[in-house]
Amino acid sequence: MLEVEGLEAAYGESRILFGIDLTVRQGEVVTLLGRNGMGKTTTIKSIFGMLKPRGGRVSVDGDDLTGAEPHRVALAGLGLVPEGRQIFPTLSVEENLRATARRGKWDLARIYDLFPRLHERRRNMGNQLSGGEQQMLAIGRALMTNPRLVVLDEATEGLAPLIRADIWACLTRIKAEGEAILVIDKNVDALTRFADRHVVIEKGRVVWTGTTPEILATPEVKDRFLHV
Template structure:
């Protein structure tokens, strides 16, 4: 039987900034419907990997295919139109747009697919956003902005949702809401790539994990394998 083509596949990615080499041959693959994480200490290449995948940084070597289409070298807007959406670190909500405007300004129904993420469905996922629908982006709490950043990304009905430190700096009760949201998205079949530091929660959420160390993938495997080898946590994650 022929193996399915991964939704996202990166091979031999090398990238950096100026004379600095950060990624030294990253291999990464994500199957449709999977939740996958990028793990590692700060400065090991996680953010650079994400920037390269979404087109903010052009790889110096290697290839990236999304849905079978080569995307290395494409602009970020072209990659986004193919169905990749990112929830950026720091949320980056627009201060002069209301919550509702965030959820309709970037909407893409992707050819009328069933169970599309409309504004009304996003309000069901995050009732707090419905209560704040007419508030501007800069009138929201940090947790509300994070919900809005996720909702804005979902409004594009992405084939792949990327979350960069989605729970960073949030109060525990709000962080729990975000984890519950991600669990619901997984149950709905949404393909997700996550960068986050809360390994215990990621074990319950993700199918596979990739650990980066100095710009290379040094380990990859299932949640069960990562849970069963806590020496990996100490060696590569500082946990």
């Protein structure tokens, strides 16, 4: 499905990515791991066309989307839950959900079933929600585009432990629906409970890839590349 090959990116003269390779297959959950500042968000921005790659290739089912405008990437079936949530603050919860909706299995009823709190707050403005509610809304908004792949940049950053648990439970339900997921988060223990494969990057390069059993059996990966 999603294939990233040799992806290179820079901000001005400062190179950030040096040949990132990763794939996400249909129905698979893949994590992108690494310490802060190692290129995870830059990888996501480059995939979605928010930052034009300097080299490499991004494709979905063989369709070359390298450097495509974000709306083209969305139309190809990628839905983004961005770092910082970036919901529309002066639209209601329901207006946020409808803003980018496309027809498909994910509709308002299913989003409200997944996140009952959003149904309770459906008439509240985006800026009236807690951080956890905003993250639920950002996930729901991405699902309302009926994507083939959901990409989450910092899935639970800054959230209270109970809210984090709710988010992980919802992502597990989304996986059970057959959705492909690419997720960035610092909670490796939570990620290994539901992800299939992991890609670890260090200073803009892939330094390790493997399955969940493999990363659990290789604690030196966490010690070397993921601990602060």
